[in-house]
Amino acid sequence: MTGQVARDLRTHLLRGDGQEEVTLATYSPSIGVDRRTALVGAVHLPRTGEREVHGNASFTGNYVVRVAAAAAHEQGGVVILHSHPGGTGWQGMSGPDADAEGSYAYLVHEITGLPLLGMTLAGGDGRWSARFWEPSRQAIWCESVRVIDDVLCVSWNESLRPTPRVRKSQVRTVSAWGPRKQADIARLRVLVVGAGSVGLEVALRLVASGVEQVGVMDFDSVELLNLDRLIGATRLDALLRTPKVEVGRRLMQRAATAEQPLIRAHDVSICEPAGLRLALDYDVVFSCVDRPWPRAVLNMLAYADLIPVVDGGLHIDPFPDEGMRNATWRSHVIRPGRPCLACNRQLDLGLVSADREGLLDDPEYIRRAGASVEPARQNVAMLSVSVVSSVLAQFVSLTTGPGGLGDPGPLQYILSTHSLVHRPYESDPNCYFEHSVAVGDQRLDLSGVHAVAEAERARRRQPFPRMRAIQLISALVGRASSALEHYAGRRLNL
Amino acid sequence: MTAAPDTGLEGFLTSLKRCGVEAVVEAGVVAFAVELLAGARAGTAVPTGVGVDELAGWPAVPPHWVHFPDDVRFPASNMQASSRAGWTKHSRNIQRWGNAVEPAQAWLAHVRTVAGAAIA
Numbered sequence: 001m002t003g004q005v006a007r008d009l010r011t012h013l014l015r016g017d018g019q020e021e022v023t024l025a026t027y028s029p030s031i032g033v034d035r036r037t038a039l040v041g042a043v044h045l046p047r048t049g050e051r052e053v054h055g056n057a058s059f060t061g062n063y064v065v066r067v068a069a070a071a072a073h074e075q076g077g078v079v080i081l082h083s084h085p086g087g088t089g090w091q092g093m094s095g096p097d098a099d100a101e102g103s104y105a106y107l108v109h110e111i112t113g114l115p116l117l118g119m120t121l122a123g124g125d126g127r128w129s130a131r132f133w134e135p136s137r138q139a140i141w142c143e144s145v146r147v148i149d150d151v152l153c154v155s156w157n158e159s160l161r162p163t164p165r166v167r168k169s170q171v172r173t174v175s176a177w178g179p180r181k182q183a184d185i186a187r188l189r190v191l192v193v194g195a196g197s198v199g200l201e202v203a204l205r206l207v208a209s210g211v212e213q214v215g216v217m218d219f220d221s222v223e224l225l226n227l228d229r230l231i232g233a234t235r236l237d238a239l240l241r242t243p244k245v246e247v248g249r250r251l252m253q254r255a256a257t258a259e260q261p262l263i264r265a266h267d268v269s270i271c272e273p274a275g276l277r278l279a280l281d282y283d284v285v286f287s288c289v290d291r292p293w294p295r296a297v298l299n300m301l302a303y304a305d306l307i308p309v310v311d312g313g314l315h316i317d318p319f320p321d322e323g324m325r326n327a328t329w330r331s332h333v334i335r336p337g338r339p340c341l342a343c344n345r346q347l348d349l350g351l352v353s354a355d356r357e358g359l360l361d362d363p364e365y366i367r368r369a370g371a372s373v374e375p376a377r378q379n380v381a382m383l384s385v386s387v388v389s390s391v392l393a394q395f396v397s398l399t400t401g402p403g404g405l406g407d408p409g410p411l412q413y414i415l416s417t418h419s420l421v422h423r424p425y426e427s428d429p430n431c432y433f434e435h436s437v438a439v440g441d442q443r444l445d446l447s448g449v450h451a452v453a454e455a456e457r458a459r460r461r462q463p464f465p466r467m468r469a470i471q472l473i474s475a476l477v478g479r480a481s482s483a484l485e486h487y488a489g490r491r492l493n494l
Numbered sequence: 495m496t497a498a499p500d501t502g503l504e505g506f507l508t509s510l511k512r513c514g515v516e517a518v519v520e521a522g523v524v525a526f527a528v529e530l531l532a533g534a535r536a537g538t539a540v541p542t543g544v545g546v547d548e549l550a551g552w553p554a555v556p557p558h559w560v561h562f563p564d565d566v567r568f569p570a571s572n573m574q575a576s577s578r579a580g581w582t583k584h585s586r587n588i589q590r591w592g593n594a595v596e597p598a599q600a601w602l603a604h605v606r607t608v609a610g611a612a613i614a
Contacts, residue, residue: 296551296554296555300554342591342592343592348587348589348591349554349555349556349591349592350556350558350587350588350589350590350591351558351587352551352555353548353551353555353556353557353558353559354558354585354587357558359558359585365572365585368572368585369572369585428592428593430592430593430594430595431592431593432553432554432592432597433554433592444501444502444551444554445550446550446551446554446555448550
């Protein structure tokens with residue numbers, strides 16, 4: 001849910017007299033490959049006579065039917081929320097509470113076609129807990145509840161996602177923000193879209209800091225001209241045209257400090273329906289792509305599915321003949337409450353259709369269209385690392401809230417004057433993306449067939465026999481290296 | 495939390511209608527006419543169109559190509575054949591998309607600007 005919805009709910013559920021309280025709300029489903037998320041939207045406070053407060057709180061069937069009808073109209077589901085004023089942490093269910101929620105599971109499913117969601121607010125520390133109810137009255141506990149605001153606050157179900165043990169290799173990291181924040185950060189599912197010079201480095205630093213579940217997504221392969229920036233990719237990778245995500249996986253496995261890191265390599269584009277669906281399994285997404293189409297897809301995801309997108313980019317401004325006039329890099333978190341990529345001038349929506357059609361990969365089209373659509377090719381490893389630093393700083397602010405402050409809004413660093421500027425962009429009142437908050441699977445689908453990604457994967461499926469042999473030897477060497485790493489870990493008693 | 499209405503092809507047609515513009519869908523092109531205020535054809539209604547396959551992202555993402563009958567010509571244009579016989583589609587990027595109260599109004603203004611550069 002958004003921070004605003006969470007504040008509205010807290011205002012109602014935490015009473016001044018210390019009694020329990022109840023309310024209903026509606027949600028939109030957002031279904032990924034492995035995860036089902038309920039995006040809590042409109043709060044439907046009880047009308048007179050629809051609930052009673054008597055130490056505990058109870059509600060009428062008419063109240064449930066009224067909100068279920070509203071939910072069905074919006075193709076959404078129903079949430080029953082109540083408070084435990086003195087509770088702390090993830091809350092279990094008492095028998096009466098379970099009966100009250102469970103008894104409406106069938107009715108709500110009949111009206112909306114979606115499972116009932118039950119949620120509890122612990123008044124002692126503001127933590128949430130949640131469970132879905134099947135029509136058969138069986139409760140399925142959720143893994144986490146995420147509140148997207150200046151700071152991303154996640155309530156964790158300790159029985160499904162226990163606090164990770166702090167390992168010897170993480171002591172310095174944990175000392176920066178303490179074990180509680182580390183436990184929150186380490187359990188986030190983080191996706192890095194784009195495994196280029198910025199994305200690969202971001203992914204490595206996430207796993208080195210102890211984040212347990214990190215995915216990288218890219219359909220592209222390593223080429224010779226990547227080697228000046230893709231630190232860790234080798235000449236052999238360029239020869240074999242190794243998928244960039246496989247290079248990422250190899251490096252991340254070596255750099256990970258979590259006890260059981262789960263590293264996923266997604267060889268797809270975020271623009272493909274399969275890529276978009278995979279992204280819905282994650283809590284935070286790094287946008288390390290520079291093309292208009294993927295950025296438009298991520299822009300929608302940030303608002304429609306309440307998944308914060310940490311985005312950044314580098315712009316180098318060379319003189320036409322020789323020398324550099326300037327370079328700038330930007331970073332920002334895209335989420336409800338902050339301007340979208342189009343509103344903060346980082347996405348030209350007018351180019352999305354051209355990109356989708358493959359025109360920005362068509363040299364003849366670009367030649368005839370002129371400089372207005374020509375992709376910028378300049379990139380320097382020594383500067384792209386500054387983008388890495390800037391987007392990771394945004395992520396740290398979003399997740400740890402240093403000094404009580406969350407993400408700082410759009411930032412720009414200007415190299416020539418070495419100045420850091422807060423960009424004063426604001427949301428456009430007619431922005432379609434920002435009007436799509438928490439619509440989930442009813443989002444406007446900007447994904448589609450990605451001919452370039454399909455061609456790249458098809459090309460890889462037909463290697464020359466000699467290349468296949470080199471790939472096999474390379475894989476065996478990789479496995480031997482990995483086994484040695486495991487041995488070293490055991491010897492170091494990690 | 496409901497998705498904003500008026501998306502895709504239907505949304506484009508509805509938005510045009512709110513602007514007082516009637517359109518027909520023919521051979522994969524939404525065709526309608528715009529009255530030009532400037533340029534060599536000022537004061538005339540010029541037929542124009544948008545490819546249906548480019549409207550999947552409407553109104554978040556605008557189309558790229560502007561379709562015109564073949565007799566609407568430009569001094570210089572990056573163009574391809576339209577799916578509608580006797581028409582050509584012209585490559586034109588729209589700037590600063592996404593801030594109009596009525597999205598079709600912004601598209602009509604774009605088309606008027608493009609068509610204003612047409613040769614008589």
